[in-house]
């Protein structure tokens with residue numbers, strides 16, 4: 418059985434805890450590896466190594482840092498397929514989707530290649546006579562990232578490229594469900610010329626996370642995962658004096674107005690609802706049908722579901738893969754039981770679709786006439802279950818979205834620019850799509866939700882990522898006019 422270890426000090430490092438966790442191939446249901454789970458002492462050792470690497474890394478010239486980042490960028494680019502294969506093997510998503518994940522992560526590495534420009538400060542000449550004031554951006558020190566199972570390559574790239582570019586040493590604690598891409602990244606960083614200790618991987622579970630949150634030498638924590646853990650991370654790490662950005666779960670709505678192009682909206686609902694088996698933080702899980710569009714829209718979505726090909730992620734014919742674990746698949750299926758539905762109607766029941774073998778597969782489901790207060794609406798299901806809510810007016814739709822405790826992504830489908838503009842003004846969510854179902858911002862903006870989808874005030878990556886991983890220092894300096902100097906500086910006035 419393959420043993421997955423940590424990466425500390427530029428080398429694969431075994432754990433000392435003796436605790437492990439199984440890693441599965443979700444398409445077959447078979448265990449393929451065992452991942453070591455760090456003890457608090459393992460985490461401490463990684464922090465020690467990172468701390469000793471920090472002084473040299475923060476002093477490394479920007480041009481040299483950029484050179485390493487460009488080389489890392491090229492290595493990730495030429496290993497897209499290898500990274501995607503590791504994702505598919507442990508997460509289950511189809512290979513084309515995994516390649517998309519790598520591409521969206523790579524954008525962030527490309528953004529951070531511009532680090533000499535990104536770390537420019539401000540300068541005010543002659544703030545007072547002979548006085549200049551300027552600001553400089555300096556790294557924080559050792560920072561940590563804790564990432565979820567659903568994007569084992571992209572979310573780490575959201576964090577580590579900017580953190581390292583800014584001069585920090587970064588410790589990644591990936592999800593124990595799909596730990597392998599993190600180790601390939603470690604090797605690629607090393608090949609790119611990153612000094613040992615600047616990037617480390619500590620595999621683990623709650624024990625490693627809790628040590629990160631309280632470790633006195635970790636200055637900042639970036640977290641992406643479910644809302645209860647995001648809240649725990651935010652509250653605990655801030656109590657220990659750390660800078661924290663903790664992105665949580667989601668319930669993303671797609672509002673469809675009566676004038677929308679129904680065929681386009683149905684295509685978007687199917688790809689955004691069932692892509693990656695609904696295991697995306699930006700997946701659409703609630704379609705809000707306004708007025709008389711509902712019947713046409715439900716019929717158009719239902720018509721498309723049978724042609725979604727479900728199968729192993731490494732089969733090029735598959736469009737949707739399995740769920741990540743057996744327990745998660747069973748939990749998602751439980752939302753199709755009567756008690757969870759609160760009187761809603763199942764139009765397509767994914768439980769009816771049968772699959773050969775022991776993979777964690779579940780068919781795509783469509784549930785109509787869902788209401789707030791039912792579990793199928795109130796919970797983040799994180800699986801291929803699309804709920805349709807019928808409302809009479811645009812105002813009802815906005816009220817519904819704004820009353821939801823989550824505020825990650827939201828989309829509106831309409832042909833009316835004025836309606837779309839009013840929606841972006843009124844809706845309470847961090848990322849808004851206009852005829853775009855999954856509005857993940859490009860790397861030169863920043864990613865983050867509102868309400869229970871984000872704890873902290875800084876969004877991830879892009880300009881806010883640079884802000885998060887640096888602290889500013891303002892220097893006020895006075896240099897008297899050389900003409901008043903008593904020393905001969907070569908000015909005629911001094912003679």
Ligand code: NAD
Nearest residue numbers: 564565566591592622623626642643646664665666667698
């Ligand atoms: P999760 O919260 O279970 O795990 C996330 C990380 O926290 C993992 O590294 C895990 O090891 C660790 N963890 C789990 N339980 C813990 C505990 N009790 N104490 C300390 N650490 C713990 O999330 P997941 O199931 O891996 O990922 C899916 C969730 O992540 C969904 O809720 C999804 O919406 C969310 N997500 C959000 C975003 C976003 O940008 N807002 C992006 C991706 C995923």
